[in-house]
Amino acid sequence: MPLNLVPESAIEQLLDAAFGTDRHGRTAYMIRHGMPWLPALSFGMVDEHGALVGSLQSWPVALTREDGTQTPLIMVGPVAVTPTLQRTGHGRVMMDAVVAAARARATEPLVMIGDPEYYGRFWGFSHEGTGEWNAPGPFEHRRLLALSVDGRAIGGKGMLGPRATVSI
Numbered sequence: 392m393p394l395n396l397v398p399e400s401a402i403e404q405l406l407d408a409a410f411g412t413d414r415h416g417r418t419a420y421m422i423r424h425g426m427p428w429l430p431a432l433s434f435g436m437v438d439e440h441g442a443l444v445g446s447l448q449s450w451p452v453a454l455t456r457e458d459g460t461q462t463p464l465i466m467v468g469p470v471a472v473t474p475t476l477q478r479t480g481h482g483r484v485m486m487d488a489v490v491a492a493a494r495a496r497a498t499e500p501l502v503m504i505g506d507p508e509y510y511g512r513f514w515g516f517s518h519e520g521t522g523e524w525n526a527p528g529p530f531e532h533r534r535l536l537a538l539s540v541d542g543r544a545i546g547g548k549g550m551l552g553p554r555a556t557v558s559i
Contacts, residue, residue, distance in 0.1 A: 418528030
């Protein structure tokens with residue numbers, strides 16, 4: 392279901408349950424700071440009672456070079472599932488949806504911080520091309536992943552952060 396149909400408070404409660412209330416200090420939050428999430432690339436899952444049990448948000452971000460020019464990217468995450476339903480396929484369904492939607496729209500490359508073995512195996516995310524990317528906070532380079540959904544090359548050197556202009 393489209394996540395923009397879900398109250399923001401329900402999304403925040405789910406994120407707190409899945410990641411803890413201290414999650415706002417994580418590097419991914421700094422990368423997308425101040426950006427609105429993208430409804431067309433964000434998804435939610437509800438149970439039989441209508442309660443939110445899964446959410447995936449996507450955000451407009453960019454790789455900013457030393458000269459200030461930006462390469463637009465879309466940051467995927469957080470992918471959150473209520474703790475009692477984790478490892479039941481809900482996250483995978485939402486990831487399938489975001490990758491399919493991005494491919495259908497031929498969006499900018501997707502980027503995320505995640506497990507390369509998992510996200511690489513199912514969707515083709517890789518840390519190849521992100522080796523000269525930096526981020527505003529601690530991160531493991533091997534976990535900084537990207538996926539081209541339309542054949543665009545991934546690479547460059549710079550800092551991940553909010554996008555200067557959003558046109559999606």
